Amino acid sequence: MLLVSLLLHLLLPILSYIPFFSQQALEKPPVYRVNLVNKIVKNPQAGRPEAAPVKKKPVVKSKPKPKPAVKPKPIPPKPKPVPVKPKPKPIPPKPKPEPAKPKPIPKPEPKPAVSKVQENTLQQRLQQMRATQERKASEQARKDRIATLKAAALAESSKIKSPITAAPVGMVDGKGDEAGVSAIAFVQEFIQQQWNFSKYQASGNPEAEAKLFYNAEGTLLHYKFIKKSGNSAFDESLTRAIAKSKQLPQPLPESMEFHIFFNLKDMLDRP
Numbered sequence: 001m002l003l004v005s006l007l008l009h010l011l012l013p014i015l016s017y018i019p020f021f022s023q024q025a026l027e028k029p030p031v032y033r034v035n036l037v038n039k040i041v042k043n044p045q046a047g048r049p050e051a052a053p054v055k056k057k058p059v060v061k062s063k064p065k066p067k068p069a070v071k072p073k074p075i076p077p078k079p080k081p082v083p084v085k086p087k088p089k090p091i092p093p094k095p096k097p098e099p100a101k102p103k104p105i106p107k108p109e110p111k112p113a114v115s116k117v118q119e120n121t122l123q124q125r126l127q128q129m130r131a132t133q134e135r136k137a138s139e140q141a142r143k144d145r146i147a148t149l150k151a152a153a154l155a156e157s158s159k160i161k162s163p164i165t166a167a168p169v170g171m172v173d174g175k176g177d178e179a180g181v182s183a184i185a186f187v188q189e190f191i192q193q194q195w196n197f198s199k200y201q202a203s204g205n206p207e208a209e210a211k212l213f214y215n216a217e218g219t220l221l222h223y224k225f226i227k228k229s230g231n232s233a234f235d236e237s238l239t240r241a242i243a244k245s246k247q248l249p250q251p252l253p254e255s256m257e258f259h260i261f262f263n264l265k266d267m268l269d270r271p
Contacts, residue, residue, distance in 0.1 A: 034049040038180055038181045045168065202231045
């Protein structure tokens with residue numbers, strides 16, 4: 001009995017440090033090089049995310065052969081009629097102009113009095129017109145910003161070359177039926193292209209995690225760091241890159257939330 005009691009006293013402290021249920025760590029997804037020209041889809045097919053989309057050749061319709069022209073038969077010229085000179089008409093005498101009568105000067109009509117209700121209504125209409133103009137200007141500015149981002153993404157993506165020629169556009173682990181790339185791979189690539197950092201600014205291999213929330217139009221609503229790397233220079237560079245990624249160059253299939261890992265070694269080793 002003394003031996004059993006002694007063993008129990010020794011095992012109890014050890015058991016207290018062993019959790020009954022082990023917490024499952026969040027699996028870190030693989031990082032791919034993505035061509036930002038490719039469309040974002042929900043169910044990407046198997047393929048390469050960095051592959052360039054295949055452009056369809058325009059179908060050239062063959063023109064019908066022209067029919068041989070039939071020469072018309074020559075028509076004999078008609079005899080020209082002899083012109084008959086008309087007799088000069090007598091010029092009638094010009095009538096004497098009557099003296100102009102002076103026009104009566106119209107009296108100015110009295111302006112109607114404007115009530116306070118009419119003034120308020122007019123002010124409300126002016127405010128509505130200003131709000132409409134501001135809304136249109138904001139929408140146009142957003143469209144111009146997206147067009148600029150698309151042009152920049154196209155220029156950057158032209159430098160990306162797939163290691164497999166003539167590969168279909170998709171994901172390496174894709175199991176769907178849509179030609180395109182996953183949203184998280186696209187967002188991570190877009191942030192990577194906005195990122196600027198020197199490898200001499202950090203030692204070791206810092207890593208950070210962040211959650212980003214985008215709406216269906218590709219606009220960043222808000223974000224938060226779940227875990228910072230502990231290296232202030234690396235964390236500040238990520239904050240700047242996310243701030244530059246407030247608007248994606250193309251819309252998303254729907255409003256989405258992304259959990260992204262930022263690893264310094266992975267980000268520096270990308271070609």
